[in-house]
Amino acid sequence: MGRSLWIILAVLGGGLILLIVNDSSGETFGMSNDAFGQTLYLGVWGAVVAAGILGSGMRLGYVARSLALWMLLILVFIAGYQYRYELQDFASRVTAGLVPGSPLSITDSDGNHTVMLDKLSNGHFGTRAVINGAAINVLVDTGATSTVxxxxxxxxxxxxTSKLSFTIPVSTANGMARAAQVTADEISIGAIVRRRVPMLVAESNALDQTLLGMNFIGTLSGFDVRGDRMILRD
Structure with a gap:
């Protein structure tokens, strides 16, 4: 190991001297100084790793298998990062199929989010929203000014709710009722997230289903309905 260390130091020192001497010409052995420097850097590190492996006394077969495993793991992580949006879409599709009412989120390469909602058996569009961390089933109501x-x-x-003041008159499917004003820290539909959203809370037994109103939908860049599917665009 001692001789190997001296050889590595000698190569490194010789390379540095060549870079200094050829600084004005910008080339070393026909390569740009930057490329030569990077090659020298990687070569020295490769030599250090190789010397460490050889000096450890481990069998070459075991070393080769270990290196191959590490290379495979690195490639998997790189592939996962490169295809992260496709993997998110796949996971969203699986979740939407397994959990009724789950929104289907798609994220493009620019980071833009699109969420698709399926029509429910009652003929309305609904989904599972997350409000302040709680999963809540909501009906999309484009006729409602506010989320209720x-x-x-x-x-x-x-x-x-015991500390809320129900003073705001609202019209519901059950007739007129009163509601209180609150502000949600966060509401999300799939990958679409909004923070500090004002909404209303209806009195007990005044509303059968939470409604997702235009104060959320109006923040989107657009939405449309295609058959039995509603598409929300962030």
Whole structure:
């Protein structure tokens, strides 16, 4: 190992001297000084690793298998990073198929999000939203100015309904009711996330289903309906 170290240091020193001498010409052995420097750097590190492996006394077969395993892991991580958006889309499709009402999120290479919602058996578009960390089933209501939570869903989202002031008149499928103003820290539909969203909480038993209103939908770049599917664009 001692002789190998001296050889490595000698190669490194000789390379540095060549770079200094050829600084004005910009080339060393027909290569640009930058390329030569990178080659020298990688070569020295390769020599250090090789010397360490050979000096460890490990069998070459074991070393070769270990290096091959590490190379495979590195390639898997690189591939996972390069295809991260496709993998996210695949996971979203699997989730949407396994959990009814789950939104299907697609993210393009520019990081733009599109979420697709399927029509429910009742003929309305609905999905599973996450409000303040709580999963809540919502109906999309483009006729509603604001998102309106049922009292039960409001409690799931962390609001203390006993301390709310129900003074705002609202029209529901069950008739006129009163609601209270709150602000959600975060609401997300698939990959589309909005923070500090004002919404209403209906009185107990005044609303059967939480409604996703235009104060959320209006923040999107666009949305449209194609058959039994609604498409939301961030």
């Amino acid at each position: 939570l049922t009292a039960a869903d409001a409690r799931r989202a962390g609001f203390d």
